Each structure stands twice: as structure tokens, then as C-alpha cells.
Amino acid sequence: MFLHIDCNTYFASCEVATNPELEGKPVVVANDNENGGGIILALTPEAKALGLKRGIPLFKVRNLIKLNNVVIRQVDHKKYRQISHTIMNAVRQQDIVQDFVQYSVDEFFGTLPLTDPDELRHYAKLVKDMIWDTTHIPVSCGISQSYTLAKVATHYAKHYKGYGGICVLMPENRERALGLLDIADIWGIGRQNRQKLYAIGVHTGLEFANSEEAQLQKLFSVAGLNTWRELRGIPSINLSRPAQQRSIMQSRTFAYMTDDQKKLEQSIRQFAADCASKLRAQQSVCRQVSVFLSTNRHREDLDQYRNSGSVRLPSPTADTPIIVKSAVAALEQVFRTGFLYKQAGVILSDISQEEGMQLDLFSEPEDERHRKLMRIADAINKKFGDDTVNFGK
């Protein structure tokens, strides 16, 4: 059987776990910026009870927050990654959960070599309690015949208090569970696919699972059909992923809007340098550098423009100056005057491992000196903090 573990209101739980004085208080985690912008990313149950919701811009709820002494915590992704790492290690210490993998910063999957519902529940409880003892993070557990059904089970574990945060969904209860579930709540059904299904009169998980394969084939790609199979109890999703990331991105929504190319270039240079350093941290090289730009889509009164451009590198590299230079070139491709820009970012792609690196015929001995320089710069920044040393123009 497949086990799914989902941390409850993860970012908010991490803040409470690491700041005990926040216990029992309404807390929201937001990506607040210097202008007081930002949106709510996570909230404790106490904050939810006040009517606050994930995704709301802070400026719309300042009053509510002030009135109820809601604590606003700045989002801290580094901390959250560390805590999920601790959870990973803790669960891997014991030997009942197998194939334990991290799916996202706050979700995990594994398998349990058991079939008895009472036993399954018992071991899920052990894992849940152990995670609580180790990290003080509350989690919900779902268990069923496939990854997708395990997530359905977790959905019920979260929504029915009586389950105590654990739901074992056995085959005999599958139809009942799916019959009560809107297709929008199913993993793998997004906005587009939901509309397609509504259009053919399919609204519940059960109606979807009972649909004809031939009909679905016309509407969906393999991903949609995998979801369909999983809901019928046939495991069809493979979660194993390559050790390294296939793309690395850094972007920002600015506090301001600007039409100044020089100013954008400053940000793009920083993003590109940071991406390059992440790239080296996973011992990889990339062959493509892309830049995207966007105006403020919330300002319907202003002219809108968004575009992206790429630079293909002659050979794979993790060299900061080369990557920065390429990003600036890509920016020049897409920048248009007469618009007020609000968001920009850099994406590195076509990533491969450094070892198997294809040296091109014309690579310079200079490259080796560059690589040494990068290694030293990275080591200094790791030891003394990011941005201790940077690359000049």
C-alpha cells in the first residue's frame, strides 16, 4: 500500500515549531517586501478562523490583521528545506516505511508492506508521532492502493476530525470516497482538465474513474490517463527523479515598476549569478540561459507586454561571467521601451553533469582558470555568507 504524508499548513507550522511563543496564536507567513506588498502563503488554524486565506495580498487585510494581533512572519525557505530534511532522515531511520521519497518541501511518499487496515493505521500513527516528536510539525497521512488514491485519503484525513489525521482508504471504500470528491480536488486535475471534464458531464472522482478510456484518450495526454488508472487502483505514476534539477530559475516581482533597462539589467545580472552558483552547487553545467520580463498584469490601465528570450551557449558551462553575459544578451533581445516592468527572471536549462561535460574544440585553457576561480568564490560565500564576494562587470 502507498503512504502519503502531508505537513499541515507547513510554512506556518515551521514558524510555530521554531518559535514556541507563537503557539496558539494566529500566525501568517507572507513574502512581505519593503513596500508592504506580498501575499499570504500559509496560515495557522487560528489565522484561518479569522477569515484570512492563502493567496490574499496583505494590503487587503491589514485591518483584520491589526485588529486581531495576527503575527506576520517573513517566509524563510531555507528553514523549511532544513526541517523537511530532518523529517526525511527521521522516517528513513525506521524500517517499516519503504521507498520513502520527498515529493515537495512538505510532502512525502512511501510504501508499507502490509494489507491489514488496522496495522496500516498503527504504523502510520507511529510515523506521524515520530515526526511530531522530532520536529513538532503536525502531519496528515493517507494510505491506499496508488499514489493518487493515497492523496485522496490524505484529503479525508485533513477534512474529518474523527480520523485523527490518518485515513486508510481500502479498496472496498474506494468508490464511496471518490463519489464524494469533486474532480478539482484530485491530484493531476488542474483548471483546464477540470473544465474539459465538466463539459462532458463528469464532476466527481467516481464519475471520472468510471469513464471510458477511449473517451478520455481523446481529451487527455498520458498524464491524465495515468491519473485515471491510479484512481481505479492501478499504480501508474513513477516518482523517481534524476538527482539533479533540470532547470534552475530565479525571478522576482519588484516592489516598483520600471522602464529603465539599466535597472533591470542589474537585477538580471544578480539572478544569473545566483543561478550559476546553484548550478555549481549541484555539480552541473547548462547550455541555455533564458530571461523573461513582464509588466504588471494587475494594472489593466497600463500597456501590457511579456516575453522571454534565450541564448544557446556554444558549450555547457557553469561559468558565472559567461552566464551573466548571456543573460544580459537575452535581456536585450526581449526588452522593449515604453513599458513599465514589474517582474523579471532568469532560467538555466539543458542541464547536464559536470563530469561528462562535452568540451568543445575551441575551449580555452582560460576555462580551467575560470573554474578554479568559481570554486574559490563559492567556497568563500559558503563559509562567510552569500554575497561575500561577487563578480564585477
Added chain:
DNA sequence: TCTGGGGTCCTAGGACCC
């Protein structure tokens, strides 16, 4: 007159996820 057919590889963009 009649104007191939079958591949592979790459990329951008769309769908999904948290």
C-alpha cells in the same frame, strides 16, 4: 503527366504540481 516518405531531434509552450 508525374513532384516521396520516413525518420530523429529540438524547442517553445502548455499543462500540471507545491
Added chain:
DNA sequence: TCTGGGGTCCTAGGACCC
């Protein structure tokens, strides 16, 4: 005043090959 920041996979279609 003020509206996030990352990722993955799949597919269609163009470029290119013989």
C-alpha cells in the same frame, strides 16, 4: 501604495536528415 517563486513532464510542430 501594495497581488509569489519556484519546479516537472508532455506534446506539437519545425528543422533537419537520408
